[in-house]
Amino acid sequence: MTQRLSREELPRLYAAIAQVADLFLPVKRAGKTNFALWNTQTEVDLDTLKTAKSPKDLFFPQCEPLYTCDWREGNLTVTAQALAERDFVVFGVRGCDLRGLDVLDRVFLSDPVDSFYAARREHGTVIAFACREPEESCFCRTFGVDCAEPGGDVTVWLTDGTLYWRANTPKGQALTDRLDLLGKTDDADEQRLAAEQTAAREIIDRLPYANLFLDGWNGDATEARFASPLWEKLYRPCLACGACTFACPTCQCYDIRDYDTGNGVQRFRCWDSCMYSDFTMMAHGNNRTSQMQRFRQRFMHKLVYFPANNDGMYSCVGCGRCVEQCPSGLNIVKVIKAFEKEAKK
Amino acid sequence: MSGCNCSGRDVLIPQVGVITDIRTETPDVKSFRVCAPGGGKLFEHMPGQCAMLCVPGVSEGMFSITSSPTVQDYQEFSIKRCGMLTDHLHSLSVGDQITVRGPYGNHFPVESELRGKDLLFVAGGIGLAPLRSVIGYVSDHRADYGTVDILYGSRSKEDLVKYDEITGVWSKADGVNVHLTIDRAEDGWDGHVGFVPAYLKELGFSSDKTALLCGPPIMIRFSLETLMEMGFSKKQVYTTLELRMKCGVGKCGRCNIGSKYVCKDGPVFRCDEIDALPDEY
């Protein structure tokens, strides 16, 4: 059942949700919009299509403690970090980023389950936000995402004056039941909503990267793609920074390190990047010594290795953040297009 | 197995292990016995599996479990000094505590493909570590396997790991033949001199054996070539791979070769499986 709320009442909606759980949503700070905890002072920004960082760090934080090791009277004790216990709501997750969570689920919820991630997934309710005005860097349709019907525990659509709200899961319904400011919709609302969706999908049709050529990218393509001479040409401008991996909603590589706490250490995990030169460095060598190899690894992982291990699912969701953020103008679209050109020669 | 979360703690959270014995095997290899603080093994494992050892504040790394699963009260790790973590491990004493998590990875198919087979172990240097667990297991289940040949080589006599066990126990066991070699002749050594692949050729084993191969990459490469010349197929040869690891459970993303994670899908691979992987190891 779809419900509605006047756009002016959004602050009341945020306050009502915040009564129930911690609310995270796109907030503009120092000129950039990222997901952050809501309070009455925050500058909520629903106009920016894509947050600079994806919302993945609400479930897989850039840095999180795992456990502490303490020396007490000569004995070592290991104390695991407590798992997330507070319920939270993430409002405003785009369809692509929601798919990104599906990809992360494949990694962290597969055997053996990552309990830190699992606890956050369990306590988090995701309110997906349909796109109204997709942008040039978007290519979610290539990966089968419908940005006008993104799913999630709850889906919301925002038109000029109205927010439409629909619970999709028991978790979403439970949240909805605790909010009393949502109103009923009528036929006119349904028609307006359908028209909005049609309009958004029509824009998607006209996006330059809406339908990228994925032929030849699949779990069986390792041999054919790995040895391609194209990688040598493609990687050259790469600066070996981690901007693409940290912006990406599906990149999940991590490092485990520690901080000295005085009488022991705190072991924490933090995002890592396959683009970094020390990523695979061992005491006796490194199996990926060139930036070409590291660059190739990233795209092979997204388009070949991940599908090989996950029933054909790609670990790219077409959010286009790499298109916007790579300092050297590199991105997965270029890689896909280069191989397309080669295939159609 | 590794998915067991019955202890209620995440697989990334280690246990405390106590070092109960340290033996100097060679100038740069020491063997460490590790137990739970209250005594006994930290976990059960299978031959070929690994565990993450960590000196808090220094580093954490993946090591082969050298002891056989049939050993009841400890796990043993033979560790070569070659970096920051291993330097530190070598400075530890009996009674010191470290953290341990595991076991990780697959294992040699001691209960399936290897059963009933004549086995040929080919090891170089510290490469004996993962194989020693299998040799111990096979020795304790002698009736389940055919003949056992152990070809082991190192740079010099003093670099042979577990020399006493090899000459004292294994050589004397029923149906077990030990062939030792060192790279260069030295005083007090009347055994074979030469590289492992050459000695392998010289010995000329029958190609109906199953070979387990472990050692430095160059030794593996030439030994494998020799085995092929001797008529072995790659399906009859097992080896182990080693890459940088952080999580041990196929999630941190760094030890992959193509779509396979060495920590989870390895470290044991049959050589025909390795052929199917991209050349990045």
Place this chain on the structure above:
Amino acid sequence: MQELIERAKALLADGTVSRVLGWRATDTPFGPEPAFFESGEELNEFVYNCFCGANLSKYLIESSALEGKTLAFLKPCDTYSFNQLCKEHRIDRGKTYIIGVGCKGKITVERLHELGIKGILDVEDAGDTLTVKTLYGEKSCPYSDAMLERCHACKGKEHRVADEVIGESADTTDTDRFAKVTELEQMTSKERYAFFQAELSKCIRCNACRNVCPVCNCRKCVFDGNAFDSVQKANATEFEEKMFHIIRAFHVAGRCTDCGECSRVCPQGIPLHLLNRKLIKDMDAFYGEYQAGEDTSTVSPLTAYTEHDIEPEAGKGGNE
């Protein structure tokens, strides 16, 4: 642009150079990428337009190790970085052939986004204005509104080094380069702290600023490794992020040409150049005006000692 391509082809053909460093057109109309070209045929993909903001100097470090000369196209401001790298012996001038290219300021699609122009399909450079074709109709804006920050504080239209120059340049300065620094200096320390806190807390430690910076060219960076807790990837505490950027700013002090690449590439839009400019402004005040990379011989005030050097205490103070 055709003139640049023809000249590059000729220099490749007559063996003067072995490769060409420039920009390659890609499928994104506003996303040319830095590229090496090794044949006339490859040069057909060469492009030079208003989106070619990337400073190519740093790529010449790697090509200095290659056989033969590299032809590089440098904009006036890029030549400062080039000189600085020659001075530091990171680039072998003898293995380069520099063509100075005309520049009238570079723009970025990010600025257009900030102006509220979305769904950009194509951008037409009509001199003083940009006509932007978008999914939501045609938009336009003054060229200078879409310019990179650094172009508003242009170093002028002169190439500081070049074997030849092709094309006209313009000085696009329209603001005081130190205006924002002065504004920050006039804040109370609390306000200033809040400003940097808000900006630097966005840092994701991707290292793009470091990796793009021409003078951040240590073979092994102190932040890559286990030597101390503030390793490259952790943004665990507020302190971490500031420490990374402040250490970096100090490390490039006296060598930073103020090329602005750090701010251009930051995916979180942090105005990192302000840290560098503050140091430049102070050095100018303490030791007299100095522009790193203006030539390859002048010694940086931080590496030259003179009897009249300012005493350390003089630098202390500020508001509160």
